[in-house]
Amino acid sequence: MEPTTFVLFGATGDLAKRKIYPALYNLFVRGKLPEAFSVVGLGRREWTDESFQANVEQSLERFSRTKPDDAGLLHRFLQAFRYSVLDIGREEDYRKLLDLVQRREDELGIPGNRLFYLSVGPEFFEPIAANIQSSGLGDVSGWKRLVIEKPFGHDLRSARHLNEKLSQSFEEDEIYRIDHYLGKPVVQRLESLQQGNPVIQALWTNRYIANVQITANETVGVEERAGYYDHTGALRDMFQNHMLQLLMMAAIHLPYDSSSEKVRFKKKRVMEALELVQKEDVSLSVVRGQYAEGTVDGKPVAAYTSEPGIAPDSTNDTFIAARLMIDNNDWRGVPFYIRTGKRLKEKSTRIVVEFKEPVKQSWSDGATPNLLVIEIGPNESITLQLNEKEPGPNGGFKPVHIDLQASPANSPEAYENLIGDALNGDSTFFAHWDEVELSWEWVQPVLDAFAENLVPLHRYEAGTFGPSESDALLAKDGYRWWFDKPEDKSEKNEGERYAYHANH
Numbered sequence: 001m002e003p004t005t006f007v008l009f010g011a012t013g014d015l016a017k018r019k020i021y022p023a024l025y026n027l028f029v030r031g032k033l034p035e036a037f038s039v040v041g042l043g044r045r046e047w048t049d050e051s052f053q054a055n056v057e058q059s060l061e062r063f064s065r066t067k068p069d070d071a072g073l074l075h076r077f078l079q080a081f082r083y084s085v086l087d088i089g090r091e092e093d094y095r096k097l098l099d100l101v102q103r104r105e106d107e108l109g110i111p112g113n114r115l116f117y118l119s120v121g122p123e124f125f126e127p128i129a130a131n132i133q134s135s136g137l138g139d140v141s142g143w144k145r146l147v148i149e150k151p152f153g154h155d156l157r158s159a160r161h162l163n164e165k166l167s168q169s170f171e172e173d174e175i176y177r178i179d180h181y182l183g184k185p186v187v188q189r190l191e192s193l194q195q196g197n198p199v200i201q202a203l204w205t206n207r208y209i210a211n212v213q214i215t216a217n218e219t220v221g222v223e224e225r226a227g228y229y230d231h232t233g234a235l236r237d238m239f240q241n242h243m244l245q246l247l248m249m250a251a252i253h254l255p256y257d258s259s260s261e262k263v264r265f266k267k268k269r270v271m272e273a274l275e276l277v278q279k280e281d282v283s284l285s286v287v288r289g290q291y292a293e294g295t296v297d298g299k300p301v302a303a304y305t306s307e308p309g310i311a312p313d314s315t316n317d318t319f320i321a322a323r324l325m326i327d328n329n330d331w332r333g334v335p336f337y338i339r340t341g342k343r344l345k346e347k348s349t350r351i352v353v354e355f356k357e358p359v360k361q362s363w364s365d366g367a368t369p370n371l372l373v374i375e376i377g378p379n380e381s382i383t384l385q386l387n388e389k390e391p392g393p394n395g396g397f398k399p400v401h402i403d404l405q406a407s408p409a410n411s412p413e414a415y416e417n418l419i420g421d422a423l424n425g426d427s428t429f430f431a432h433w434d435e436v437e438l439s440w441e442w443v444q445p446v447l448d449a450f451a452e453n454l455v456p457l458h459r460y461e462a463g464t465f466g467p468s469e470s471d472a473l474l475a476k477d478g479y480r481w482w483f484d485k486p487e488d489k490s491e492k493n494e495g496e497r498y499a500y501h502a503n504h
């Protein structure tokens with residue numbers, strides 16, 4: 001690990017508090033931070049080094065998976081933190097920042113390796129990158145990296161514009177676009193799942209796989225983010241980035257030596273093969289929804305349009321389901337279904353790979369398609385569902401499960417994995433510009449169709465699995481969404497772990 005300065009724009013904000021400080025602390029506890037490490041936090045608030053350190057400590061107490069119980073360790077960690085008041089638009093603040101960064105580099109013996117983390121609103125990405133360049137902060141004797149939060153653009157045009165501007169100050173290999181879904185432990189283990197299991201690699205084609213289902217359901221609503229969410233929607237907030245990244249990760253054949261370049265190349269090839277949808281045809285393969293009032297986890301909840309800060313006539317999407325096709329030799333003919341939404345019945349992020357059904361015979365009654373179920377969150381596991389015939393002449397088939405990998409309790413969180421990777425210069429689990437641009441290329445006609453009202457907006461009752469049209473999307477192809485919990489959990493048994501849900 002090379003000595004590094006971690007320059008954090010947005011150090012007083014929510015993301016820093018909830019994710020970034022806990023991630024840094026856990027890396028520190030695990031011995032994964034460089035010996036010589038300096039953090040310089042920035043914001044407009046008139047904090048001092050001491051109040052900054054106190055805020056960091058509070059954030060660890062509340063949000064860190066490892067509680068800061070060891071006073072000596074905590075003290076050493078906090079010693080790395082300094083604060084400087086900076087208004088993003090004020091040039092002289094960058095000169096002050098440069099002085100502080102250089103002073104700390106001299107004190108700690110850091111040879112000019114600088115990681116700039118932009119935990120601020122997207123409107124600031126462009127001016128910050130330009131100011132880093134013009135102030136001399138970007139003139140380093142070692143390396144420089146820019147870690148950038150989502151959203152990366154609001155549509156294809158703005159994403160291209162932003163990329164062009166950033167590339168005036170940073171090379172592509174210096175830009176680390178965070179997609180926290182790529183940091184989730186199970187997503188990071190997809191590589192070893194394939195590499196360690198030639199049997200799975202061999203099955204990873206349209207010869208054996210019937211369809212792939214990628215779900216990210218949430219029970220939460222818009223929360224306090226009305227201003228952001230009402231002009232973003234599920235399509236931009238989740239689909240364009242997290243969901244398409246999961247699609248890429250599910251569809252690639254990972255090479256044995258999966259360097260970041262090779263993984264990126266494979267992901268790009270998948271995205272290039274993704275069939276684009278014409279604006280006029282979007283309604284055939286995309287379902288959009290918005291939650292109405294209902295009951296979630298036993299509590300009544302308001303409709304989206306009655307949420308604070310949301311316009312009563314808002315047509316924003318809080319649910320998206322889509323059918324995507326990849327036109328290459330591996331995946332031709334295999335639909336990839338994606339759905340994501342808020343105020344749904346359960347919090348679950350999972351990929352289900354449904355294998356082709358056994359040939360129907362009189363003796364195969366009760367056999368269901370084999371499934372590979374990748375539970376990404378909140379449960380973390382990888383399970384293969386097979387069929388087993390019960391003994392005896394009248395025994396039918398029942399599903400059995402082989403648990404391939406389950407995450408150990410208290411394993412590192414996404415931000416911990418990703419920040420650790422960025423510090424080490426490993427960009428495998430970050431979104432490359434090619435992928436981002438190709439994602440927007442798929443999403444853009446859908447945005448256009450929504451804007452021109454070519455796709456109906458289906459209201460769904462909160463606490464369900466979304467509009468029934470999402471089920472119809474699969475039913476047209478003869479499939480149904482897989483769902484993992486029997487309605488009555490008390491009756492849950494091994495054979496019922498993955499059952500077709502029937503909420504409509």
Ligand SMILES: NC(=O)C1=CN([C@@H]2O[C@H](COP(=O)(O)OP(=O)(O)OC[C@H]3O[C@@H](n4cnc5c(N)ncnc54)[C@H](OP(=O)(O)O)[C@@H]3O)[C@@H](O)[C@H]2O)C=CC1
Pocket residue numbers: 009010011012013014015016018042043044045086087088089118119120121122149150151
């Ligand atoms: N919060 C979350 O869970 C997630 C957030 N993100 C992304 O992370 C980024 C940050 O989000 P979040 O922390 O929630 O936002 P907050 O609104 O909580 O924080 C914004 C930060 O930006 C700083 N800031 C705002 N304007 C200026 C300015 N003119 N000059 C200097 N600093 C400024 C604020 O500091 P001050 O007020 O002191 O000026 C504050 O530290 C966004 O891009 C968001 O989309 C992504 C995923 C999840």
Ligand SMILES: O=C1O[C@H](COP(=O)(O)O)[C@@H](O)[C@H](O)[C@H]1O
Pocket residue numbers: 216218237238349377
């Ligand atoms: O990026 C985002 O992700 C969260 C969901 O993340 P998860 O890790 O809890 O699955 C989502 O709530 C939020 O709207 C979105 O911006």
